[in-house]
Amino acid sequence: MRRSITFRLNGDEVTVEVEPHWTLLYLLREVFELTGAKEGCGMGECGACTVMVNGKAVVSCLYPVMEVEGKEVWTVEGLAEKSPEGLHPLQKAFIERGAVQCGFCTPGMIMSAKALLDENPNPTEEDIKTAISGNICRCTGYVQIIEAIKTVAEEGHGKGTA
Ligand code: FES
Ligand code: FES
Structure with missing residues (x-):
């Protein structure tokens, strides 16, 4: 029912x-x-x-x-819709850093990264690795993904919805 x-x-x-x-x-x-x-x-x-x-x-x-x-x-749709520039900084960074290949893992990866940066805007590389440890990527080898998340954290754009 x-x-x-x-x-x-x-x-x-x-x-x-x-x-x-x-x-x-x-x-x-x-x-x-x-x-x-x-x-x-x-x-x-x-x-x-x-x-x-x-x-x-x-x-x-x-x-x-x-x-x-x-x-x-x-x-991930909400991040894009509610961001003034049409894409969340994480989404932009993933594209710019080559962290998207087939894209299958990307929405989940971005949401894990978003949850991390909301809680901890200044994560270490280890924090980032831990946050995405449950997200499998078969294409990128993770290096570009970690770089993308690091860039957003360094630029101070991680916090908040948009
Ligand atoms: S589809 Fe949910 S963890 Fe794999
Ligand atoms: S980009 Fe293909 S699984 Fe991550």
Whole structure:
């Protein structure tokens, strides 16, 4: 039986009917058509589905949809939409630093980086590595990704939504 939940999605309050067995990833992709978060492993191991819930990076493929009630969810689409220049500084830095190849890991990687910089605007390289340790990238070798996150932190652009 469907149930109604209300939460904030990319800054706006939304109310939606859900099946209690759905995951947050299913809700985002299939109902809201926010396809930035990807389904890779579906088992919490690849990080491709990472979004932010109440400021923390979570794997949405394992996040029960009923637990979203009353919470604040951000996806990579929201970062772009709410940034005055059309892309969040992290998104720009990933492009400029060559941290995007096939792009499958990128939305999840960016959300993990965003959660890190919101909590710790001046991370060490080790902090960055730890923050993205749950995000698998098969293409880049991680060097450019770490550089991109470092650049944003150094420029002081990490904090805040936009
Ligand atoms: S799809 Fe969620 S961690 Fe892999
Ligand atoms: S850019 Fe292809 S998996 Fe990371």
